[in-house]
Amino acid sequence: MRQATVYIDSQALQYNFNRVKQLAPNSKIVSMVKSNAYGHGVEACLAALDATDAFGVACLEEALEIRRLGYNQPITLIEGVFSEDEMSHVLEQKLECIVHHTQQVEWLIRHKAAYNALGLKVWVKLNSGMNRLGFKLAEIIEVIQRLKTEGFTCVLTMHFANADVDHPLNDQQIEQFLQVKQACAPILASCCNSAAIYKYPELQFDFVRPGIMLYGASPFADKNVHDLDLKPVxxxxxxxxxxxxxxxxxxxxxxxxxxxxxxxxxxxxxxxxxxxxxxxxxxxxxxxxxxxxxxxxxxxxxxxxxxxxxxxxxxxxxxxxxxxxxxxxxxxxxxxxxxxxxxxxxxxxxxxxxxx
Ligand SMILES: Cc1ncc(COP(=O)(O)O)c(C=O)c1O
The missing domain is CATH 2.40.37.10 (Lyase, Ornithine Decarboxylase; Chain A, domain 1)
Structure with a gap:
């Protein structure tokens, strides 16, 4: 038999998860398991990550797979729903949505009674300069106020474009995030991926979203996993x-x-x-x-x-x-x-x- 084998070390995964806990002791952990747990095989990884507070995935199909495998933790759809018909699955499977454009807000509001009754949070994405997804600074405060008025519990969120390096955009992104956080207080907040968990401990807030560090690879070009005290999975x-x-x-x-x-x-x-x-x-x-x-x-x-x-x-x-x-x-x-x-x-x- 052809011996080409990928070994997945569940203890290494748990070790890395515990590193996140050590580094971000006051935050809940949303373990990013999108793209088949970064290629590691989602089924194998979920078992090792059972202590996580929540999972993060890129689409409904990935979320449904987690539920099919029997895991009941909160799941965040980090791009939200792609069409309104996905809302029925969101409600049935208790999934949390990001909203990054106005149509998603309208879809959510149309299902607000059921969504809020399930105690689901809505993650509102700020486009603070990465220019991928999210509401711009000038519009997001109004979006959050509207969602709050409609009874939603909001999490302000954003994603760094350069958390792995020193880059002038980092300061702009942080400044905008803090500005919105203050204007919308009280509000839950989440902006740290793996690199930012290390680099900006003061920004860990309510939820951190580690991905690559869980799998024992480095988010930084100039630091390897041993420097970061992580283990390759x-x-x-x-x-x-x-x-x-x-x-x-x-x-x-x-x-x-x-x-x-x-x-x-x-x-x-x-x-x-x-x-x-x-x-x-x-x-x-x-x-x-x-x-x-x-x-x-x-x-x-x-x-x-x-x-x-x-x-x-x-x-x-x-x-x-x-x-x-x-x-x-x-x-x-x-x-x-x-x-x-x-x-x-x-x-x-x-x-x-x-x-x-
Ligand atoms: C919104 C969001 N949060 C968190 C992560 C995790 O990032 P990392 O794997 O660098 O920790 C990703 C990954 O792309 C992401 O898109």
Missing amino acids: MTFTAEIIALNQIHSGECVGYGSSYAATCPSTIAIVSIGYGDGYPRAYTRQNFVAIGQQLVPVVGRVSMDMMAIDVTNVTAELGTQVELWGQRRLVDDVATANGTIGYELLCRLSKRPLRKMI
Whole structure:
């Protein structure tokens, strides 16, 4: 059987969850489990996150899956409903909506009696400068006042565009958020994702919304998970299925983009871009064998890739870590011009999944 396996470490997930609790002891935790729990498999992760106060998802379908699996915590739809007909599911399954445009406000108000009777909060999104979703500063106060008048319990919310770095927009976003919070007081508030939980403890307010840190990857380019005292939850492995001796000058793989500069031992590993490993030959990709980092050579194929094991003990069946404890997903991402989030989320269904 092809041994390409994604191990999910539920204890690491719980460890990271407890780190959020330590860092934000006075806030409720909305664990972000959208996009199949950042590619980790929502079913496996929900069990480990059972102590969370709430879950955050991107759409109704993701929320329904959580309910189908038997979890009753509050769930926030972070983009709200996409059409009014979703309101029946919202009420039936007790889901909390974000509102980021006027139509959503109207849909909600049309169902206010049932929504409020269920004790659901409405999350009102401020567009403080990210310019993705939300009401602008000039309009949001009126929206919140209207919702309050209609009997809704509101949570003022926003999302940072640059919480992972020092950027002038951060100050603008914070200033606008605080201005609205003050104008609409008393109001519940939530603005911290993982990076902001670390960076702005004074802004943790009523709810924090950790995503990437739960999964043991770093939101910061200049700090790795060890610096942040987090544990990688996912370990992605495969096995060596062939070994080739090649001469200096011989090429490996599609496009012959790698040519050996000395007699080399090349191992073929049963993993490829069809599993979610990045395809490009960047010359900066490494995998771990035991404690050693071993270079990926040539372009990654759909189902296989080549590594240079000339200086390593390797045989058929040797296990290779693509990312995990020893080769951090964030380092693989950096080598491929992306972020750990993307690599985790775009893993395909093909690798086996195992809880450890
Ligand atoms: C609205 C919102 N809150 C929180 C998060 C979690 O962010 P992170 O994974 O950086 O912690 C996201 C993720 O994209 C988001 O869209």
